Amino acid sequence: MTYITEAWYPVVWADRVGRELTRHTVLDEPIVIYRLENGDIAALRDVCPHRRAPLSLGKLKGDTIECGYHGMTFDCSGKCVLIPGQEIIPRTAMVRAFPLQVKYGMVWLYMGEPKNADPAKIFHIEQYGKEGWHAVQGDTLRIECNYLSLCDNLLDPAHVTFVHASTLGTPAGAAVPVNNDYGESTITVWRWIRNGPVIPLFEKFGKLQGLVDRWHYYTYSMPCNFSIDMGSCVAGAIPDMEKRSEGVQMFTCHMLTPVDERTVLQHWFHVRNFRTDEHDIDAALSAGLDMAYREDKVVLERIQIEEERDPHFKNITLGIDAAPMKMRRMVAATIESEAAGRP
Known part of the structure; x- marks a missing residue:
């Protein structure tokens, strides 16, 4: 199955997102969503780049996610900020972060190229x-x-x-x-x-x-x-x-x-x-x-x-x-x- 990817898709009602890691699937893509300490919401691909363990099985520490397999830790932009027992962090130690908007009380993610994520193209109802x-x-x-x-x-x-x-x-x-x-x-x-x-x-x-x-x-x-x-x-x-x-x-x-x-x-x-x-x-x-x-x-x-x-x-x-x-x-x-x- 293939899908239109250069588009915004709804995922979950914003009032159902809290300070816990929740796994969602959109277009066959696993995504972990959670609320930041300042009230914003983040969405990352729910796959650790090391052994592909779901990040949603890990722990939320502040606004970062600690992978539950080997402790690699990622910030809300998808950047790895900690590898236990290793000082050098490879540049490839990244997780995809999805552009995110809240509209109509719903969390929307852009599934295509981030540069194309125009919020004006989210579904609109004038009333x-x-x-x-x-x-x-x-x-x-x-x-x-x-x-x-x-x-x-x-x-x-x-x-x-x-x-x-x-x-x-x-x-x-x-x-x-x-x-x-x-x-x-x-x-x-x-x-x-x-x-x-x-x-x-x-x-x-x-x-x-x-x-x-x-x-x-x-x-x-x-x-x-x-x-x-x-x-x-x-x-x-x-x-x-x-x-x-x-x-x-x-x-x-x-x-x-x-x-x-x-x-x-x-x-x-x-x-x-x-x-x-x-x-x-x-x-x-x-x-x-x-x-x-x-x-x-x-x-x-x-x-x-x-x-x-x-x-x-x-x-x-x-x-x-x-x-x-x-x-x-x-x-x-x-x-x-x-x-x-x-x-």
């Missing part, structure tokens, strides 16, 4: 922190499937009616076609369902009843991040589709960490424009969203098993597959371009 919107940190779901399979799912409004009947869907959307808009590094799949029943989550938390117009805009950003704009209004109340913020609107954001060929972490949060001062509903709304994502998890993990059982099976292609297929071509082309640019 986060904006007046009139309330952001709620969600959780992380581990799914035993290839990350591109989850990307397919998050570019597919058509499955909502059938997988999420108790949370995000209603039968009214089954026959409504989707529209696709393509950018250089983004894809948006969207549709409006007019004059239909309200979805269960918006009936409960958005206080909507009767017939509504509702929308889904699924926007993918390379390498594997998504913002899903979902909302509803009283039927006929918003004829201009660009004025969706006048209705009950919520963005659910999904930031994916490809762990390895068959494992992905789905980090998520939501930003809403309704009941923004009623923080007592945050946990219940997040629980409803978590239930929906676990419904996807069941399907995706079974698909992974079937793909591994019969890797030569030929899937048929439907019209709803246009955006996922485009996404996979974009990823493949970027991986190929990166490979061509390497010495």
